[in-house]
Amino acid sequence: MTFIILALVVLVAAIALALVFGGPRRPPPMPSISAPFAQVDFSDLPEQSTFRAEDGQALAYRQYRTHTDTDSGSVVLVHGSSAxxxxxxPLAKAMAAAGFSVYTLDMRGHGxxxxxGHIDRIGQLESDLKVxxxxxxxxxxxxxxxFSAGAGFALRVAGSADQKLFDRYLLLAPFIGDQAPTQRPRNGGWAEVGVPRFLAILLLNAMGFRFANAMTVIRFAxxxxAGASLTPEYDFNLASNFRPLRDYVSAIRCARxxxxxxxxLADEVFRSEQLEGIVRKAGRNWEVSLLPNIGHIQLTLEPSAIAAVVSQLHGQ
Incomplete structure (x- = not known):
């Protein structure tokens, strides 16, 4: 009995230390992620509209109406981490010009x-999307x-029971998972995870305790x-929800x-050359297009990359 009590005391102390001192440090800024947006013309950015989520929270989105006679359907665009x-x-404008009705979302916890940096529970993002x-x-x-973490979230939806919310899915420079072959150390310098704190909260959640879920576990570069206008950090709930399921192979297999x-192929955040192998190993024949000399953010800003994305939409 004494040994059990001592073990519990040690476990509680270890969890407390991890929660207090095991948070993420703030990484140095990563210019290749933020700097390219200084050249973007936002003068014709649509005004934000809102819709009411299940809990009554007003959530923001922008709508781009097509001005062509072509009715290509619709696109719902999910941004990357911190954005x-x-x-x-730029991507939404090109899609609208190609005949799509386009909606860009401020995912809860962003914009x-x-x-x-905060959501109330894991699964809340899916609920918001359904509404x-x-x-x-x-x-x-x-x-x-x-795009990026948003593509990971799209994969999360695509492999879930709610996958028929959409007729098709397109993943741009996707975050596949922490243990996936695409992962670079520290996401190429973009994100710092407070691993001790994250693991401690994961353990607490497994025991049914959620009191630490609002603590910060990720900080971005x-x-x-930039941090004043974007989202510089995520709590445990948001970090756990705005991503694919941890069993990403199963998520790919379950997507119908x-x-x-x-x-x-020049992505500095993920090892994009590994993507096709992951998809094929999971038994899927999805088209995987890898663009030479295109970096992470360039995929959504470079005209040639945008043209390739729009072409992929038309080809699905």
Whole structure:
């Protein structure tokens, strides 16, 4: 009995130390992620609109209406980690010009949607997406397009029981998982995870305790200026929800809707050359397009990359 009590005391002490001292450090700014947006023309950025989530929270989105006679269906665009709907502006404009009705979201915990870096529970992002689709009724065929962490979230949806929310899925430079072959150390310098704190909260969750879920577990490589307008850190709930399921192979196998992948071979955040092998190993024949000389953010800003993404949409 004494040994059991001593072991419990040691475990509690270890968890407490990990929670207090095991958080993420702030990484130095990563210019290749933030700097390219200084050259983007945001003068024609659509005004934000809002919809009400199940809990009454107003969540923001932007709508790009097509000005062509071509009815290509709709696209719902999900931004990457720390970003918001405005980061998808060049891509959204090109998709609208190609005949798609386009919606760009501020995912809860980002931009104008709720408290930055925080969500109330794991699974809340899927609930928000279902309400958005129900309220907005995006024209069919509908495609969920995600970029980076947003692509990981799109994969999470594509492999879930809710996968028929959309007719198709397109993953751009996707975050596949922490243990996936695509992963670079520290996400190429983009993100710092407080591993001791994250593991401690994971253990607490396994025991049914959620009191530490609002603690910060990830910080992003943003400058002070960029961090003021973006989302510089995530709590445990958001970090666990805005990503694919941890068993990413099972998620790929469970996805039944058409899906394709586009990434740049010069991606400094992920090892994009590993993507096709992951998809094939999971038994899927998805088209995987790897663009030479295209980096992570360039995939959404470089005209040739945008053209390739729009072409992939038309080809699905």
């Amino acid at each position: 918001g709907s405005a980061s998808m502006h 104008a949607s709720g408290r930055k 958005f689709v129900r309220e907005m009724c995006p024209p069919q065929p509908s495609t969920l397009v995600g 943003l400058s002070e200026e 809707q058409p899906c394709s992948v586009v990434a740049g």
